[in-house]
Amino acid sequence: MSHTDAPSVYRADADGFFGEFGGAELPPFLAGPIAEVAVAYDAASQDPGFQEQFQSLLAKYVGRPSLLYFAENLSRELGGAKVYLKREDLNHTGAHKVNHCLGEALLAKRMGKTRLIAETGAGQHGVALATAAALVGLECEIHMGAIDVAKQHPNVVRMELLGAKVVPVEEGGRSLKEAVDSAFAVYASAPEEYFFAIGSVVGPHPYPSMVRDFQSVVGREARAQILETEGRLPDALVAAVGGGSNALGLFDAFLEDESVRIVGVEPAGEGLEGDRHAATMTLGTPGTLHGMRTKVLQGEGGEPSPVHSIASGLDYPGVGPQHAQLEQLGRVEYLSVTDAETLDAFQTLSRVEGIIPALESSHAIAQVMKLAPELPADAVVIANLSGRGDKDVDFVAERLREA
Known part of the structure; x- marks a missing residue:
């Protein structure tokens, strides 16, 4: 096929x-x-x-294919798996x-x-x-x-x-x-x-x-690139999920490859125990939002709940309906990371690889920082670096001053 x-x-x-x-x-x-x-x-x-x-x-305009970059320094610092970054941050306009x-x-x-x-x-x-x-x-x-x-x-x-x-x-x-x-x-x-x-x-x-179809170029490229570089498929894919476009862009080409673990990462914000998060896949329930039936963070009356994420692009009370199906089918695993973990990942990738990631993408990096050390040295992980962090540096600097 x-x-x-x-x-x-x-x-x-x-x-x-x-x-x-x-x-x-x-x-x-x-x-x-x-x-x-x-x-x-x-x-x-x-x-x-x-x-x-x-x-x-x-x-000719965006500059595709985007690089699949072996993050050697980050891999060495984390221990365990080899970490590759799909560099959507290098696209014209700086994101997927x-x-x-x-x-x-x-x-x-x-x-x-x-x-x-x-x-x-x-x-x-x-x-x-x-x-x-x-x-x-x-x-x-x-x-x-x-x-x-x-x-x-x-x-x-x-x-x-x-x-x-x-x-x-x-x-x-x-x-x-x-x-x-x-x-x-x-x-x-x-x-x-x-x-x-x-x-x-x-x-x-x-x-x-x-x-999804327009974004599927991300996964098709990554699949061909990792086969050329490593001679095999990755062990895991990781991408941030708000609405879910960068994630499905990467995941789509690998969905039928059962050997590939696929992980979507959503915002736990200030913690799942309160209401300052946007963890729709983790805590949402079926409902209707913006013309679609999907999982929604909602009140008893069905109204969308207020949400929070340090990353503006992820503070959405719903999620793409295909993600809801992929969770139901058990094909994709949905986890969450906090604002604090996201800030740490933002700083770590900047310091270790000289790459400043968007706060949205930093959610994926934060999960990679947990996952890679658990895997053997010959394992391969691809994370979607969906955007660059130029837009976030002033906000991050302010947050760090407050800390």
Whole structure:
């Protein structure tokens, strides 16, 4: 079987369901426009011209393939397994987000839309979408929680320099969930003009499948690279999970390889015993959020719970529906690390390898720091370094001063 596509159990059905999770639970005024996206994506995915254009931009604009880097110093310091980093931080715009943003921008252009609209948490999706919009000649509007606007000011400046309109969201928890709500409301007012470019493998069908497909280049490259370098598959994969796009991007090409342990890492924040975390896979229950059936951190009435993570891009009370299915199938293991462990990993990788990781990616590194010493010296672990930490250095410096 080709490893460019996972087997059908790991694909949504015609209605966008991964087992019991997924679908498109939408009010009538959104159902039609989102269905239009599904039809357009299905056609584009089978169009060699669209795929050729997308792949060409990944190579000539993004700079793919990204490196699979043997972190020799980190491996030596941890003891145990050899640690490889999939260097998505080296992409143009500094994160994995540009992969699906280019795909969504091309699809919007194909559909005759004139504006891209989206939410962003840490700002990486916003920067990537603003970049893609500038490249293909579309207007761009980014909604961002007011807390994240303050926390990720450098990315706000980047978005504005790229020509995007940044809309601070002051409602509710003033973070990623509210940014999604706000952007959806504007989209619903003029769907004939806007293309909603969701920033992760979340939301109504077709977005969980579409964003995964655009991101699957990460895992396909990593698979070929590790086979060339080590002559075999890795023993384990590790990636951070908020909505879950960077994780599925890496995991997808390995899902049928039962010998490969796959670990998703979510935010335990200030501890799972309280409510200052975003550990959806660990503590969430089935529910509906942003048009999808998935696992959600929610109150007794079904309302999404307030969440917290030191990494703005992970503070989301839901998760991509395919992740919920993968946990149910027992194919992926979901663990969590705290803010303190994440800060330690951020500093460790910076000091030991000269690589400053995003706080989102630092969740994966923190789990690798636990996992690698438990494995034999001939074991191989690949972690997805989903973004660079330039955006986080001022915030981290402030946190360290407070400590």
